Structures are given as structure tokens and as C-alpha cells.
Amino acid sequence: MLSKSPTEQYTYVMNCKQTTFSSEIPLVDLSKPDAKSLIVNACEEFGFFKVINHGVSMEAISKLESEAMNFFSLPLIEKEKAGPAYPFGYGNKSIGHSGDVGWLEYLLLTTNQEYNSPTLSSAFGQNTEKFRTVLDDYMCAVRKMACEILDFMAEGLNIQPNNVFSKLLMDKDSDSLFRMNHYPACPEQGEDDDENMIGFGEHTDPQIISLLRSNNTSGLQISLRDGSWISVPPDHSSFFINVGDSLQVMTNGRFRSVRHRVVANGLKSRLSMIYFVGPPLSEKIAPLPSLMKGKESLYKEFTWFEYKNSNYGSRLADNRLGHFERIAAS
Ligand SMILES: C=C1C[C@]23C[C@@]1(O)CC[C@H]2[C@@]12CC[C@H](O)[C@@](C)(C(=O)O1)[C@H]2[C@@H]3C(=O)O
Numbered sequence: 001m002l003s004k005s006p007t008e009q010y011t012y013v014m015n016c017k018q019t020t021f022s023s024e025i026p027l028v029d030l031s032k033p034d035a036k037s038l039i040v041n042a043c044e045e046f047g048f049f050k051v052i053n054h055g056v057s058m059e060a061i062s063k064l065e066s067e068a069m070n071f072f073s074l075p076l077i078e079k080e081k082a083g084p085a086y087p088f089g090y091g092n093k094s095i096g097h098s099g100d101v102g103w104l105e106y107l108l109l110t111t112n113q114e115y116n117s118p119t120l121s122s123a124f125g126q127n128t129e130k131f132r133t134v135l136d137d138y139m140c141a142v143r144k145m146a147c148e149i150l151d152f153m154a155e156g157l158n159i160q161p162n163n164v165f166s167k168l169l170m171d172k173d174s175d176s177l178f179r180m181n182h183y184p185a186c187p188e189q190g191e192d193d194d195e196n197m198i199g200f201g202e203h204t205d206p207q208i209i210s211l212l213r214s215n216n217t218s219g220l221q222i223s224l225r226d227g228s229w230i231s232v233p234p235d236h237s238s239f240f241i242n243v244g245d246s247l248q249v250m251t252n253g254r255f256r257s258v259r260h261r262v263v264a265n266g267l268k269s270r271l272s273m274i275y276f277v278g279p280p281l282s283e284k285i286a287p288l289p290s291l292m293k294g295k296e297s298l299y300k301e302f303t304w305f306e307y308k309n310s311n312y313g314s315r316l317a318d319n320r321l322g323h324f325e326r327i328a329a330s
């Protein structure tokens, strides 16, 4: 057993009441005219939705999935050549800088491939160029979908111009990340319903939105407004979109940055690939004036650099927006 000692500071085990697979997850067909309004409703209520007709080809997805599986199947000593995880590279079990652990291994990359080269070539060797090409094709297609979704969000919120969000992604200095998480099947998974191994502990994503695609293995759960957790039925042909902290601030709390986590699966391995849309470091993050309409701002303005700096040592589960919340005047 990994670590169940009550005295241990960090543990892989979490207690969670049994969660049910939910049919409540909002579904958005990007090719339909009601996409904008469905997206806005989903972001307000859940901060999360599933997307079909997303335009990312199954070919691009399968190629990257297969390259990723080849990588994660290498002996540990080979994978570690692509480490450490920070700033970019291979990581195993440890997440962030403050002792969080999970039942996973991962590759954390920047979407700006220039900075990935040393990381990648040390582990991929002669296969590096192939991996880069496959990764480029995938990221390019996901970026296109992200742009469309962000423009739909702005239009659904009646914000002009409609590229207020997508321009941050298209900026050459956009601080976006790409992550591939591999959760091996977990033999230590508790048999008890309310004891689960943590794959990736609960957290909100800091960025604007995250676009997640996984294989058909379950594990992802989201937290609802009432604090309860629901399991997201996996669907390898769809994408799942999370609202992140930055978008919650830009919409002055109208969109909800969704708390989510991954529980390990006792039988099957899970592979997920996530594109995190981040603003440039110098970008000022604040509620958009057109969404204020006389309302008070819930947040103090900050730059993306300031957010990252002040949260450098944060634990996964921390409320990272706490530093920037305005105390309402009584
Ligand atoms: C503990 C941490 C890991 C994390 C950075 C942080 O300080 C808090 C947020 C974590 C998170 C969640 C979404 C992404 O997976 C990630 C890359 C990010 O931008 O914020 C991770 C960070 C990480 O793994 O370093």
C-alpha cells in the first residue's frame, strides 16, 4: 500500500462518498446555432461542458495518443531523461512545488514548441521530429476549436469585439500549456466505495479555459455548486471544456471556475491530453467593463504574472483567487 499512515503529511488516498456517473453534463454541438447560449448557460451553472462536432480529426487524436502511449511505455529511466517536470518535462507522482502527489505520470509542455525541444529530444531521441509534428497537428486543431469556443462565449455574453478572449490565445506571447497525463491502472484502489486513490487531487485550473480529451477510462469528477461531486462519463471522441480562474475573473464571477479531480481506476489506465489556454504574462486580468453594468468588481486587477507569482507555492486544492478577491463594502 502506498501511504495510508494517518501521520503521513501527504497521502494518495482520499475519502469521498460514492459519486454517480452523471447525465447532467451539458452537451454542446458546435455545429448547431444554439451553441453560444448553451455554452454560456453551462459556464454559469457548471463551469464545464462536453463538446461534439469539434473539428479535431480522430486521426490527429489517435496519432498523438499512440505517440504518448509509446512514451509512457518506456522504462522509467528513459522517461526520466525528459525530466524534471518543471519548468517543462516529465513528472512522476509529484505535482507542483508543495508536496502534492497523485497516481500518475505526465509530460508538461508549453504550446510554444521552441521551448520544448531540449526536453523532448532527450527522451524521444530519433523519434523527436515525428512526435513534434504529431503534437503540432493536434495543438493546431485544438487551438482552432478553442478560438471558436472563446468567440462563442464572447458572443453569447454580448461582448464586442467577439475576440476579447480568443485574442489572448492567439497572442504570440500567450502563456498556454499542454499536458499529457497517464494514470496507470491502480492495484491499490480501495475496495471500499468511500476510499479512492487520488489520480489528480481536486483543484481549479488557473487559466482561461482548458480543453481536455481522454481515452475511454473513467476518473474525472467535477464539483457542483452544492459541493457534491459527480463523475464525468468518459467519451474518447469528445472534448471536455473547463472554465479556469482567469475567465471567472474576466466575467466577474458569472462564469464558474470548476473544481475537478481525477480518481484512479483499479482496472484500466487513463490517458488524458489537456490544452490550457493562458494569457500573456503581462496581460491585465480584470472583470470586463461591459459585464459590470453598475455592479461592483469582485476582484482586484492583477497581471497573469502576478497571479502565477503569488501562487507559486500553492497546494493544488488552494483557492488561488483568494489573494485577489475584493472584500465587499458593507
Ligand atoms: C500545485 C500546483 C500544480 C499546478 C500549479 C499549482 O501551484 C496549482 C495549480 C496546478 C495546475 C492545475 C492545472 C494544470 O494541470 C497546471 C499545469 C496548472 O497550470 O495549474 C497545474 C500546475 C502544475 O502541475 O504545476
Ligand SMILES: O=C(O)CCC(=O)C(=O)O
Pocket: 179, 181, 200, 205, 212, 214, 220, 260, 261, 262, 272, 274
Ligand atoms: O487528467 C485529467 O483528466 C485531468 C487532469 C487535470 O485536471 C489537470 O491536469 O489539470
Ligand SMILES: [Fe+2]
Pocket: 203, 204, 205, 260
Ligand atoms: Fe485541471
